[in-house]
Amino acid sequence: MMQIVAEQIGKKYRKEWIFRRVDLTLTAGNSYTFVGPNGSGKSTLLQLLAGSLPATEGQLLYSVAGKLLDPDDWFRQVSMAAPYLELVEELTLDELLRFHQTFKPFKAGLTPEVVADRLLLSHARHKEIKYFSSGMKQRVKLGLAFFSTAPVVILDEPTANLDRQGAAWYHQQVRQLSPDCLLLIGSNVPDEYDFCPNVLDVMQWK
Numbered sequence: 001m002m003q004i005v006a007e008q009i010g011k012k013y014r015k016e017w018i019f020r021r022v023d024l025t026l027t028a029g030n031s032y033t034f035v036g037p038n039g040s041g042k043s044t045l046l047q048l049l050a051g052s053l054p055a056t057e058g059q060l061l062y063s064v065a066g067k068l069l070d071p072d073d074w075f076r077q078v079s080m081a082a083p084y085l086e087l088v089e090e091l092t093l094d095e096l097l098r099f100h101q102t103f104k105p106f107k108a109g110l111t112p113e114v115v116a117d118r119l120l121l122s123h124a125r126h127k128e129i130k131y132f133s134s135g136m137k138q139r140v141k142l143g144l145a146f147f148s149t150a151p152v153v154i155l156d157e158p159t160a161n162l163d164r165q166g167a168a169w170y171h172q173q174v175r176q177l178s179p180d181c182l183l184l185i186g187s188n189v190p191d192e193y194d195f196c197p198n199v200l201d202v203m204q205w206k
């Protein structure tokens with residue numbers, strides 16, 4: 001079983017501590033939402049937990065069935081969607097899905113064609129991502145996270161840019177995630193995490 005443990009982690013930018021002494025044990029099969037006001041550190045903490053930003057102090061551990069993973073292999077465990085993570089704009093949707101699949105496989109039976117269909121974007125398969133609307137791009141980012149085999153799914157502001165239909169799609173998909181995955185959300189919108197029993201306020205780590 002996948003587990004992420006944070007021991008006394010802290011992050012400092014220049015002279016300002018964004019958070020300190022964060023102790024967490026995040027276990028597969030659960031979802032956790034990090035909440036807090038704008039600028040409180042939700043995105044920074046999610047990027048640390050994803051292993052994509054280094055901590056200033058403390059230690060982060062990834063383990064599977066009690067066995068520690070090499071930090072170089074963490075990225076394989078994680079699929080992350082966030083407004084600040086860009087898609088490759090020059091590719092068509094079809095090309096992007098094929099490219100993505102080469103380093104993060106989709107779940108069994110999900111071909112790029114099926115994924116495009118699940119994204120409600122079959123009509124846009126041959127359109128370059130740069131011509132997608134912000135809501136279409138957001139659906140693609142979420143889909144790459146939802147449909148990959150990575151056991152850790154991290155969603156920062158998942159319904160940003162989504163219209164009502166897009167938000168309904170998000171709710172439907174997030175509830176269909178495998179019960180064994182570890183889901184981490186960063187949010188200020190209660191509707192985005194109404195299904196999530198573990199809500200953690202980042203202000204406690206100031």
Ligand SMILES: Nc1ncnc2c1ncn2[C@@H]1O[C@H](COP(=O)(O)OP(=O)(O)OP(=O)(O)O)[C@@H](O)[C@H]1O
Pocket residue numbers: 013014018036037038039040041042043044045186188
């Ligand atoms: N690269 C950086 N250099 C300096 N300061 C940074 C950097 N990235 C983030 N910060 C600061 O860290 C703090 C936390 O930012 P972060 O984006 O994690 O907050 P957030 O809770 O996700 O906010 P929001 O709800 O607005 O998305 C902010 O004060 C921000 O200015």
